[in-house]
Amino acid sequence: MEKSESPQTFADLGLEPRIVKVLEQIGFTAPTPIQAGLIPVALRGLDCIGQARTGTGKTASFVLPIAQGLDMSLETVQALILCPTRELSEQVDNEFKLLSTGLKIDTVLVVGGRPVGPQIRGLQQCANVVIGTPGRVIDLIQRKALDLKHVRYVVLDEADRMLDIGFRKDIERILSVCSEKHQTMLLSATLDEPVEKLARKFMHNPRRIDLSEDSVVVETIQQYFCTVEERKKFPLLVRVLLKERPAQAIVFCRTKRRAQQLYERLSKRLPEVTAIHGDLQQRQRDKVIKRLREGQARLVLATDIVGRGIDISGISHIINYDIPESCDDYIHRVGRTGRLSSNSEGRAVTFVTPEQGGELTRIEMRINTLLEEYPLDNPDAFESREVQVVEEIEVFETKRTEDSEWDEIFTELT
Known part of the structure; x- marks a missing residue:
């Protein structure tokens, strides 16, 4: 290593x-x-595996060696970067453009959910670098619009996530048609058996740079849990928002249906609320990410589609309305916050039902940290009456101020 x-x-x-x-x-x-660990290895032309948590600068670690190694005299695709989601692909494309400012490198973003015509035209204009999702890459290969016979660099970004969502066969199919003499860089937050198997099959004696044990969850994030019965989660969410008054918050749900239901309940009373999940069309998802980055969305109800890789610097709070299904998903969710500035602290609150104590323990063991119990002013207030009252709230709105504090959301509960 x-x-x-x-x-x-x-x-x-x-x-x-x-x-x-x-x-x-x-x-x-x-x-x-x-x-520091990956770039020197990549510059030597060696296959390499970089393992590090979200938000550590992994994108630049493979973009910079590629930018330096491209032969600008060639009119072929020389680099292919595969990502698990459209949003992450777009982010990598934007960062590649930024990191290669003035170098005249042409990138083409190829993802589903968008017209294929402009993507084909971009490839025909002698793109140097192709960035996209496996499904659209295969589609373009089948259309004979994308030729990877001369590719020199292949990057598998967030490889564990790509395998989690079922892209293994697609990845193997793509790698099988790439040039035999290409360098492979695999970036992943975890190196479980599926990732290891993929590496053994398609990489040649890869060098490993493993920083996964370094600050699994950054120290600038205050992490809490709150035990709550399933039927009382919504009033708890309201109380946490009132207490925290976040600048920007993401509320994570396990399912698309749950995220949409919460959005429909909250958006009727609360401005600057939006939702993002897999059922939304790509243009709607793009709009949500744009609003988040520009500070126009204050509260986002989301599934794990934004848990991996998406870099949004303004998130102050993460609320796990549903405890994540895996420990690594917890790490990725919580990694969305604490990036406002070098001295700012993010806060994460995880709702845990009485039956999910074992899942909380596994998360604590993974991050080597005991979560604190979230301090509630009146922890015994979750009676059926309060659940009913929350539904009867007539004044449930915010007024944005210059310092982005959360003002009065509602006047009375009685």
């Missing part, structure tokens, strides 16, 4: 002056640990 001391500058990693100059211009001052 590769180990590396974090250098002081990107130049120390072996990046050329033209690349370092771009990084200086966009404000990248020092490499993160995953960048």
Whole structure:
């Protein structure tokens, strides 16, 4: 396994002056640990596996070596980057464009849910880098619009998530038609058996850079749990929002139906509420992400579609309305917060039913941290009367202020 001391500058990693100059211009001052470990290995042309938690700068760790290694005299696709979701693909595409500012590298985003015509035209214009989801990549291969016979770099970003949602056969099919002499970079938050099996089959003696044990959940996130019966979750959610007054919050649900139901209940009374899940059309999902990034959405009801990779800096709170199905999903959800600034603290609250104590324990063992019980002013107030009263609230609105504090949502519960 590769180990590396974090250098002081990107130049120390072996990046050329033209690349370092771009990084200086966009404000990248020092490499993160995953960048310090992966970039030198990738620049040597070796297959490599980078394991690190969400929000550690994994994208730049593979974008920069590719940007430096592309042969701009060739009019073929030289790099393919596969991502599990459309949103993450778009984010990687945007970051690639930013990190290669002025280098005249052409990227094409190929994802489902969008017209295929513009994507085909982009490929015909001699794109250097293709970024997209496995399904659309296969579609373009079948249409003979995408030729990977000369590809030099293949990246599997969030590989564990791609396998989780059933892309194994698609990935194997894509890799089987790539050039035999290509470099493979696999980025993943976890390296379970399916990921290991994929690596053994398609990678040649890969070097490993494992930072997964370094701060599994960042120290700037305050984490709490709250025990609650299933039928009392909604009034608890209201009380947590009133108490916390988040600048921006994501409420995670296990199912699309649950997220949509909560949205329909809250949006009638609360402005700046939106939802994002797999049943929404791509343009609707794009709109939600845009509103989040621009600070126009204050509360988002979501499934784990935004739990992986999506970088939104303004999230102050995460509320796990449903405890996640896996420990790693918890890590990814909670990793959405605590990024407002270097000295800001994110807060995460997880609702746990009395039957889910074992699931909470597994999460605590995974992150090596005991979650604190969330402090409620009146923990014994969850009687049937309060559940009924919440439904009768007539004044349930916010007024945005300059400092983004959560003002009065409703006047009285009686």
